Amino acid sequence: MSEIKKTFSIKGMHCASCVTMLERALKQVDGVSRANVNLATEKAAVFYDSQKVTDQHLASAVSNIGYQAMINEELKSEDEEQKEKQKELKDLRLKVIVSLVLGALIFWGSFPGLMNTAPMFLRSFWLQLILATPVQFWAGWSFYRATVSALKHRSANMDTLVAMGTTVAFGYSAVVTLMPAVVEKIGIEPMPYFDVSTIIIGLILLGRYFEVKAKAGTSEAIKKLIGLQAKTARVIRDGKEIDIPLGEVVVGDVVRVRPGEKIPVDGVILNGESSVDESMVTGESIPADKVKGDTVVGATINKTGTFTFTAAKVGEQTMLAQIIKLVQEAQGSKAPIQRIADLISSYFVPVVLMLAVTTFVVWYNFGPADKALLFAILNTVAVLIIACPCAMGLATPTAIMVGTGKGAEHGILIKDAESLEIAHKINTIVFDKTGTLTIGKPEVTDIIVMPNVKLQMSNQIQNPNDQILQLAASIEKGSEHSLAEAIVKAAEAKNLSLGVVEKFLAIPGHGVEGIVDGAKTFFGNRRLMEREKVVITDEQNNNISKLESDGKTVMMLAVNGTLSGFVAVADVIKDTAKDGLSVLKALGIEVVMITGDNRRTAAAIGVKLGITRVLAEVLPDQKEAEVKKIQAEGKVVAMVGDGINDAPALAAADVGIAMGSGTDVAIEAADIILINKDLRSVAAAIVLSKKTMRTIKLNLFWAFAYNIILIPVAMGALYPLFKILLNPIFASVAMATSSISVVSNSLLLKRKKIV
């Protein structure tokens, strides 16, 4: 039996008794072991045997008692969103075409100069009124509808402005057409402006059409990530290979993957080996070789071999699902830079309305005597139409969406918009050495035995080097330090059987102690030896220093208070370290290395990497303080580490960057998570932040400047000096262009290179 859990929404619930009814009905289905229904979320969580129960069974159990189960809701809501968008676009397209065609006809029949070429009937005001009416009240209906509902909340938006502007133009023209005599009486030539009202509506709808299309592009990255998911998995159950939907894979399932296939979920290879292309998830371009015991990530592509693996993470636990969640969260967060735009946009529309009224009053009172009313009306319409709060509202979020999405494509996960914003100000980056600058898999390179030391060994190991290694490995067995792992591995490679350790104690930043074969044994760095008052002669010190100058870490073994020998361990510097750091330096960022290693070893690695500021012999719990010290110098500091041992330091830094920690991407302390182990990603993240911020600033500048310059022009500020007035039709062109240009500018981010 293979029990699985499924959660789905239920429609039609309204009271607590529904809960009991639904739970009872679901439990009555043969094969269902548990069912929990939640009224608040309107969701049911059902545990059942996937071989006995199908989705249909559950759905009919629910529908039999009068409710509706939305079992494949996630899929549906995606589809629905698509469908709704399609419908909206189709609808808009029809309205745009009708408005612009009718508008063009009216324009032809009414524009001075051009109207002489138009057929007589088009010049009729009555026909123009008939043509303009459907545009105003059918195509423009959405503006009215939105205005009315906004006014109910005592708020106003762009639709309010468009509705008012076009209504003024249309209303004036209708009065002129219906009652020309009255208009003539007050000394105005009866001349309608139906072209203005219709073309404005057509152009603004056209702008909206392009905006809807462009905005869909900003969330493309998420859609791509969701699309990466495999649809089915080939699992081995009861000795048979069966294809099942992805949602039915459970932890512990054995899954077979053949060449060219997508790996469905996260897991550990059981049998076989292959090369796997993980670029779509981690951004790492070189395929990774995988053998038995290695982890594989769902949604990556198996290239050459066939293998089976045990599913370890399914559903929302998979790396891909976590990545999607992180990106979605980031796109829902707000960048601090947006605050000013928020503040302005909350006053914007009412202020524009007040300006429009003022424009009318001023032109009516001070405009040219014969055209005061006409100019008052046209300029008021221009002010209402040209004001564009949308560009301000779109400036930041669209860029954040594109920026975070682009990051995800390169294996750079940014947790929130704020981190993305701060990252562009970083001028100092502190790198943790082990596992970040180095591969983090140190190997034993040298073993040195003190002359005249006779070790009392319970086993039969004769070689003195092996004796030292055996003792060191025995005592380190219980330690979690990465160096300990290297020593234990080296001992295992030589088939040395490890001794029993009593009273084991790990001393952070020093080493370990314990009793091996009855002898009090210490194994650790110089600091530990000093603490235990173990004598190290000058000659030995020289030997140690020599090893350290090569960038090796030396650990000393003291048995019963006497130095017996030492083991040198070296870690390999990552291939990408040099390139990655030089890009950072080119960006003008100071690079600092922090490590618990001794000064000499650290300095040697610093020299190899060209890092001048090296903080060595820093105990794990002091890393946070070191980061704060650098911040106190007035620097904006990023800390790069593995996110596990250095969580406090990551949290203390202005931006904490966690790097390459396997399949776990939900690292609490980090603000930015780099999925791959490529050090160039650090620079890429900063470049991405810089480019995103540049886009946001350009967007905001454009949106503000546009309104600040063009609203006064529309009011007629240029008229006294240059006799220039803004035609309301041009106002609508400018308005439509401004929000599209902001969204397009954000979309340009996609094409920028960050690596």
Next chain:
Amino acid sequence: MQLDNIIVTIAGIGMVAFIYWFFLMKKEKAIVGGDFVDITVDGGYLPETIAITKGKKITLRFTRKDSSSCLEEVVVPEFKIRKFLPLNQTVSVELKPEKAGEYEFVCGMNMFHGKLIVK
């Protein structure tokens, strides 16, 4: 100045004052939220201001009745939530505020605002 100028000027001043009062001087009435609050999205959010309790989970159920694309997304920045609201469907947003204060929920373009007051 002629009579019509005086009338237009006075009416204009009156309208500016009215716009100021109508849009910028509205008082907020907070609805006290229980386990869940139904919010209608139609030209804004109704209710617009919701008082909720610190440390208690609350479900905001948004139903969009407004076809304008402005309101098609709801964003709760402090909780990192951005959700698409299909027309005439209810979308639930769960949150659990751990700190007292005022949190906004806004439309995707940041034009419409609602407020959560956490006490």
